[in-house]
Amino acid sequence: MSRNLETELLVVGGGLAGFAAALEAAQAGVNVVLLEKMAATGGSSAMSGGCLAFAGTDLQAAQGVEDSAELLKRDLLEVGLHENDPALVQTYVDHQLATYEWLKAQGVAFSPVIEASSGQSVPRVHTVDPADTVRLLEARCRASGRVTILLDTRATRLLRDSETAPVRGAQATGKDGELSIWASRGVLLASGGFGRNAEMVHRFAPQYDNAVFVGGDGNVGDGLAMARKLGADMRDMIYIKGTYGKHPVDMLNHHSCLAVYKGAIAVNEHGKRFVDESISYKLLGDAVMAQPYHTSFQIFDQPIFDSGDDRVRILDFSRRLEEGLIIQADTLQALARQIEVPYEELQATVERYNGFCDAGEDEEFGRRKLVHHHGELRRIETGPFYAYPSTAAVFGTYCGLRVDAGLRVLDVFGDAIGGLYAAGEVIGGFHGGAYMTGSALGKAVVLGRVAATSAAQG
Ligand SMILES: Cc1cc2nc3c(=O)[nH]c(=O)nc-3n(C[C@H](O)[C@H](O)[C@H](O)COP(=O)(O)OP(=O)(O)OC[C@H]3O[C@@H](n4cnc5c(N)ncnc54)[C@H](O)[C@@H]3O)c2cc1C
Known part of the structure; x- marks a missing residue:
């Protein structure tokens, strides 16, 4: 027999979006039930790199970075190839700074902003410990006395009285069987993407069949399926992209490594470059999937290695070296032998590229900077030399339900x-054609709060 539960707002999913929404609603005096299908909360949010994109913060000011909401908006639209929904981008831009302050007020600690990031005109990646951040918001939800969290409970169908009536709850399956949760203010889907549903990814992005898939185990597209049953539209489905810089076989360190953003070049198994390495790592993901065996090597030297940043997972080269993932050799020739790339080709590629660095112009692929508009090109010349095997990983699907600005x-x-x-x-609709570092976690928390406000206001 199905049990009944009553609340005001039902939130489906216990990641950053779900907890930001639940806490925002609770702080507005709304009672919430939050469902998480797995035994533990966190989803992809807790596994993530913890990078969030905010503009105009005190941390940026303290580091002398001049940024603004306008610049953030321009960058988001530019990196999204103007395929994103400007109204949704505007919502993010309007609420991002207040959300940064709100997170700090909840006790979230940010590290200094980092320099090298995909799609940003100025440094605006604010880094947190992602698992701690989810735990903290969850604890705040519990402490509010307004949020009931049900683990191991999977929402399966949305409930409404008729085809034209508003959604008023969901059917769910929990440890003790079936459950109907009735929510007078409606349902907020925060159930994540569908990166763990290979069949569904294949349907929209068959070019990523051979990518690595990393993300929350529960992210198989339940929210999309439930909403589509009610006629929901979708956006950006053709823009599913992997992130460049994932080691093809290692699954212990699931984060990307982006030595290219510090000056490395990317070469394929023939020792040839194939792309402007400064572009969004999502576009680099597309490029590597078109290479033989869907793989490549990031090639760099000691000064580039030394410019890594141990506080930032994507730039933590020392850790990769300790883990045995980065290959090191005293000479370029020895490196070529180890990675089984023809030395003559690799040498010619590096020499040509070094010439481009001197000339300030990459005649082959048009690379002008290290990442986006940052950093001067660096010659690769001082041993030891390094190689990091790299393919693309689908960390998230960044597309899905079409929503309005509320x-x-x-x-x-x-x-x-x-x-x-x-x-x-x-x-869907927020990222458009590609992705700015920090905009997925940023979107989860900023738009999670906005969604909760919309639901609270009815
Ligand atoms: C390794 C990795 C690194 C990343 N690094 C970054 C980064 O540094 N910066 C950035 O901006 N983005 C990053 N991302 C992407 C980012 O983490 C995600 O886009 C974001 O966390 C999504 O948040 P969410 O709350 O929407 O979903 P999630 O955090 O995935 O939460 C969704 C939750 O919903 C639950 N759920 C699903 N279906 C149901 C159901 N039917 N009933 C109940 N519960 C359900 C899931 O189990 C899950 O816990 C990274 C992703 C990965 C995998």
């Missing part, structure tokens, strides 16, 4: 589906 889910005719809200990786 995070209301829209149907295929562009009408809001009453009582249904969504935030985080389950939505």
Whole structure:
């Protein structure tokens, strides 16, 4: 027999979007039930690199970085190839700084902003310990006395009285069987992406069949399926992209390593470059998938190695070396032998590239900077030399439900589906064609709060 539970707002998913939304709603005086299908909360958020994109913060000012909401907006639209929904980007831009302050007020600690990041005109990556951040927001939710968290409980269907009535809850399966949760203010989907559903990824992005897939185990697209059953529209599905810089076989360190953003070049198994290495690591992901065996090597020298940053997972070269993932050799020739790339080709590639560095112009692929608009090109010349085997990993799907600027889910005719809200990786329309570092976690927390406010206001 199905049990019944009543609340005001039902949040589906216990990652950053879900907890930001639940806490925001609770702070507005709304009672919430939050469902998490796994035994533990966290989702992809807890496994992530912890980078969030904010503009105009005190941390940036303290480091002499001049940034603004306008510049952030321009960058988001530019990196998204203007395929993103400007209204949704505007919502993010309007609420990001207040959300940064809100996170600090909850006790979240940020590290100094980091320099090298995909798609950013100025440094704006604010780093947190991601698992701690989810735990902290979860603890705040529990302490509010307004949020009931049900683990091991999977939402399966959305509930409404008729086809035209607003969504008023969800059917769920928990440890003790079936459950109907009725929510007077509606349902907020924060169930993440579908990166762990290989069949579904294949349907939209078959070019990534051979990528590595990393992400929360529960992220198989439940939220999308439930909303689509009600006629929800989707956006950005053709822009599923892997992130460049994932070791092809190692699964212990699931983060990308981006020596290219410090000056490395990327070469394929023939020792040839194939791309402007300064572009978004999502576009680099597309480029590596088109190479033989979908793989490549990031090639760099000692000064580039030394410019890594141990505080930032994607730039922590020392740790990769300790883990045996970065290959080191005294000479370029010895390195070529170890990675089984023809030495003559690799040498010619490095020499040609060093010439481009001197000339300030890459005649082959048009690389001008190390990353986006930052950093002067660096010659690769001082041993020891390093190689990092790199393919693309699908860390998230960054596409999904079409929503309006208030995070209301829209149907295929562009009408809001009453009582249904969504935030985080389950939505489409925010990133468009590519991705700025920190904008997925940023989107989860910023838009999670906005969705909760919309739901609270009805
Ligand atoms: C290794 C890695 C590194 C990353 N690094 C960064 C980074 O540094 N910066 C950045 O911006 N982005 C990063 N990302 C992406 C980012 O982490 C995600 O886009 C973001 O965390 C998504 O948050 P979310 O709350 O929407 O989803 P999640 O955190 O995935 O949470 C969704 C939750 O919903 C649950 N759920 C799913 N279906 C149901 C259901 N039917 N019922 C109940 N619960 C359900 C899931 O189990 C999960 O716990 C990274 C991702 C990975 C995997």
